[in-house]
Amino acid sequence: MKIRVVTHNKHKYDEYKLLFKNESVETEWINIEYVEIQDNDIENIALYSLNILKDIVKEPYIMEDSGLFIKSLNGFPGPYSSYVNKTIGNEGILKLMEDKINRDSEFIAIIGLRINGENYLFKGITEGIISLKISGNNGFGYDPIFIPKGQNKTFAEMEIEEKNMHSHRMKAFKNLIQFLKENDFL
Numbered sequence: 751m752k753i754r755v756v757t758h759n760k761h762k763y764d765e766y767k768l769l770f771k772n773e774s775v776e777t778e779w780i781n782i783e784y785v786e787i788q789d790n791d792i793e794n795i796a797l798y799s800l801n802i803l804k805d806i807v808k809e810p811y812i813m814e815d816s817g818l819f820i821k822s823l824n825g826f827p828g829p830y831s832s833y834v835n836k837t838i839g840n841e842g843i844l845k846l847m848e849d850k851i852n853r854d855s856e857f858i859a860i861i862g863l864r865i866n867g868e869n870y871l872f873k874g875i876t877e878g879i880i881s882l883k884i885s886g887n888n889g890f891g892y893d894p895i896f897i898p899k900g901q902n903k904t905f906a907e908m909e910i911e912e913k914n915m916h917s918h919r920m921k922a923f924k925n926l927i928q929f930l931k932e933n934d935f936l
């Protein structure tokens with residue numbers, strides 16, 4: 751089976767490529783321009799994108815909407831993670847967190863799957879904390895400031911294999927694989 755992975759983000763694709771490889775599923779990176787809506791709910795964003803893509807991308811395909819939700823900032827940047835990352839970046843987030851004692855946060859990923867003319871969503875959540883300083887050079891986005899629960903380094907200090915053992919993406923992916931197996935697609 752081959753699954754198309756729709757994303758502009760090469761790092762995201764590389765993480766999926768490895769996850770799918772371990773399940774012996776072939777992948778193809780689809781990097782195309784399409785309209786992404788803004789909404790307070792990342793599940794709505796994923797569903798909307800799935801529907802837009804159905805006339806453009808051959809099935810089966812997945813896309814993902816994800817975000818970082820910081821407790822003491824009432825869930826900010828959440829659905830606006832991509833925009834906030836491009837504008838104030840990790841330094842901006844650390845600044846907003848300067849006087850915060852509670853540094854709990856969650857990464858949430860929603861994978862949208864289109865197969866046999868139907869849409870499906872799969873969720874993954876990884877709890878962690880916002881680090882006190884930026885560290886690590888791997889990965890993308892908020893990786894240099896996110897330490898997953900039970901670990902002592904940021905995602906950006908991990909190789910892809912190690913990040914894939916803890917990430918929200920991997921957890922949503924596991925739910926996706928379970929669905930594909932249960933429904934005899936795999």
Ligand code: ITT
Nearest residue numbers: 757758759814815816817831832835890891892893
């Ligand atoms: P596509 O929409 O094209 O897939 P994107 O990077 O814009 O790529 P999102 O719209 O899902 O992805 O935005 C999620 C943002 O949240 C992303 O740009 C990062 O800033 C952040 N993010 C999500 N997952 C992350 C991860 O595993 N590590 C670090 N930052 C992450």
